[in-house]
Amino acid sequence: MRTVLSVLAIAVEVTMILTLVGVSYGTLDGTARRARGVGADILIRPPGSSIIGLSTSPMSDNLLGFLAKQPYVALATGTTVQPLGGFDSITGLDLDQFSKMSGGFNFLEGGPFVNDQDILVDEYYAKEKRLHVGDKLQLINHEWRVAGIFESGKLARLCVRLPVLQQFMGNDHHLSQIYIKADSPDHIQELLAELRAKMPGYQIYTMEEFTSLLSISSVGMLKDFIGVVIGVAVIVGFIVVFMAMYTAVLERTREIGILKAVGASSGFILGLLLRETILLSIFGSIAGILLTYGTQWVMQHSVPASLTQETVYLWWPIAGGIAIVGSLLGVIVPGIKAIRQDATEALTYE
Amino acid sequence: MNEAPIIQVVNLYKTYRAGDVDVHALQGANLEVAKGEFVSIIGASGSGKSTLFNVLGALTPPTSGTVRINGKDLNDLSNAERTTLRKTTVGFVFQKYNLLPTLTAEDNIRIVQFIATGTTEFTSEFREILNILGISDRMKHKPRALSGGQQQRVAIARALVNRPAILLADEPTGNLDSQNTTAVLQLLADLNKRLGQTILMITHDHEAASYASRAVHMRDGQII
Numbered sequence: 001m002r003t004v005l006s007v008l009a010i011a012v013e014v015t016m017i018l019t020l021v022g023v024s025y026g027t028l029d030g031t032a033r034r035a036r037g038v039g040a041d042i043l044i045r046p047p048g049s050s051i052i053g054l055s056t057s058p059m060s061d062n063l064l065g066f067l068a069k070q071p072y073v074a075l076a077t078g079t080t081v082q083p084l085g086g087f088d089s090i091t092g093l094d095l096d097q098f099s100k101m102s103g104g105f106n107f108l109e110g111g112p113f114v115n116d117q118d119i120l121v122d123e124y125y126a127k128e129k130r131l132h133v134g135d136k137l138q139l140i141n142h143e144w145r146v147a148g149i150f151e152s153g154k155l156a157r158l159c160v161r162l163p164v165l166q167q168f169m170g171n172d173h174h175l176s177q178i179y180i181k182a183d184s185p186d187h188i189q190e191l192l193a194e195l196r197a198k199m200p201g202y203q204i205y206t207m208e209e210f211t212s213l214l215s216i217s218s219v220g221m222l223k224d225f226i227g228v229v230i231g232v233a234v235i236v237g238f239i240v241v242f243m244a245m246y247t248a249v250l251e252r253t254r255e256i257g258i259l260k261a262v263g264a265s266s267g268f269i270l271g272l273l274l275r276e277t278i279l280l281s282i283f284g285s286i287a288g289i290l291l292t293y294g295t296q297w298v299m300q301h302s303v304p305a306s307l308t309q310e311t312v313y314l315w316w317p318i319a320g321g322i323a324i325v326g327s328l329l330g331v332i333v334p335g336i337k338a339i340r341q342d343a344t345e346a347l348t349y350e
Numbered sequence: 351m352n353e354a355p356i357i358q359v360v361n362l363y364k365t366y367r368a369g370d371v372d373v374h375a376l377q378g379a380n381l382e383v384a385k386g387e388f389v390s391i392i393g394a395s396g397s398g399k400s401t402l403f404n405v406l407g408a409l410t411p412p413t414s415g416t417v418r419i420n421g422k423d424l425n426d427l428s429n430a431e432r433t434t435l436r437k438t439t440v441g442f443v444f445q446k447y448n449l450l451p452t453l454t455a456e457d458n459i460r461i462v463q464f465i466a467t468g469t470t471e472f473t474s475e476f477r478e479i480l481n482i483l484g485i486s487d488r489m490k491h492k493p494r495a496l497s498g499g500q501q502q503r504v505a506i507a508r509a510l511v512n513r514p515a516i517l518l519a520d521e522p523t524g525n526l527d528s529q530n531t532t533a534v535l536q537l538l539a540d541l542n543k544r545l546g547q548t549i550l551m552i553t554h555d556h557e558a559a560s561y562a563s564r565a566v567h568m569r570d571g572q573i574i
Contacts, residue, residue: 258448261409262462262508263437265430343409347448 002248003280009244010284010323013237015291017319019309020229022292023299026308032211037154039102040179041188043210047201059175067180070194072187075101078175079155080165082140088306090119090139091156092165101181102154109133110148113161118147120159124304140168157305234322241323242330245277249334256338257346266339273335274328281327285320354421356515356548357383357406362415364401364571375401376412377571385515388542388549390559393568399552402568403520406550407440408432420515437466441509445521447501449493455504456489459511466512476511482544483507483537499530506537510547517541519551523558535561 035043044067046058059078067076077097083089095112099105105112108123110133119139121131126149131137137144144160166172180195182188188206195204205213249256259269296309338346364376375398383389393399404410405417408424417424420439427435442448449458460470472480480486483503493501502522509517519538523531539561541547551562559565567574 254448255450258450261407261436261442261448262465263433264465265433268465344404347444
């Protein structure tokens, strides 16, 4: 039982770290996947905007006309984004233009907008909120009607008509970002250079650049956030493992006394405890990794739109290493204390 | 010329602290045990016999006085040397058996052999001891699957695996029923006779003490 509890404590620590890292990666990768799904070649964001910033709408939609006239531009369409809190946001789009660029949504239920009160939701959002076509949805102090449920992976999870959202936000004729389709993949770099020259200050990326920037290390704030979260996970995990190991070693004081009585040296006993701890940590780490698939399954089935957890293989050895180091530190202190104890006292420990 | 005693205790004192009180457990004890002797130390509870057992086994240091085990003065030994003495010269049998609960009977013995010699192969001589003890067929069982008598036999086997010069037994029959008590005492006497094993047994039971070739009494921390 003691062994099982120790393995479980280590497993919880590993699961906690891997889940938090997996959610962070999953959230960014989900954003990148949806951005790629737009089918654009170039993305223009307002001056001063950050990679993951959910901006309001500081760009005039007059830019669309200007961009459409540029050489090599096949199509330009803009969206506006209104954050809803948490990871959610609602996107206003010109469905016709967006469909031309991306090939359109693949509707699993219902279809495009019929009127201005209509909203389109992706399959994960619909699953999480248990929505079906015709259901009402209260967002930004307005009641929307679900017109269609589309296959996830394009642009956003929640979409309404562009002018409707602009009006709600009091930002008529303004956009959050502009997507551009080049007339040929060979012209993308040339077009990019042209736009950067003509629109100084604007954040202009190829979609490839933009999606590659959506990584933990590229997003400074997220990097710090992950650092803090992992730090907390490590501290909490360390305390859990330390307490589990401390108790385990205390309970074994009598056994340590027996080993001392039969002539085991302090080094032999400590070595035995450390080897055992490493073994427990390895089993705990494996159990933790397996449990991570459990948390992934729970998220996929309970909050598929809010949280996406990825399996980040790179973090398996890191989380395992943290567990091993935490466990070893947790066992060294009580281990040395027990070894230093008089053998006669240790033998009478109940 | 007489051989030097394998255990020699001269004017031994041991005081330890229990809570706020100093307990004077040994107060000038003197004892000599010759090689190959089976000696029992009889005394009532609190007479200091268990403390004497712990000091003789180098489990706890004396407060003052001299203890020579197999010619070595315990006062001259470092902690590491005391550890070496415990694994090579002295074997312990405790009242509560003190077997490692997670290991089989065989592994309980092998780990002690490994600590002393770095090997885990039983010698033919030791296999004969297992036969004498009658536990050869119980070696794959964990302590919880063994009776008290069987556990104590495993503990005796563990104490003898490295063929120590001295076997120290502290109330070895204290937790056993009368049938197992007789069997274990008979075994100790038999091991003493057949192997010439020096045995020092602590007991409060006069009948148990009668199995030894010599019995000494303890009272108030002294051998009388």
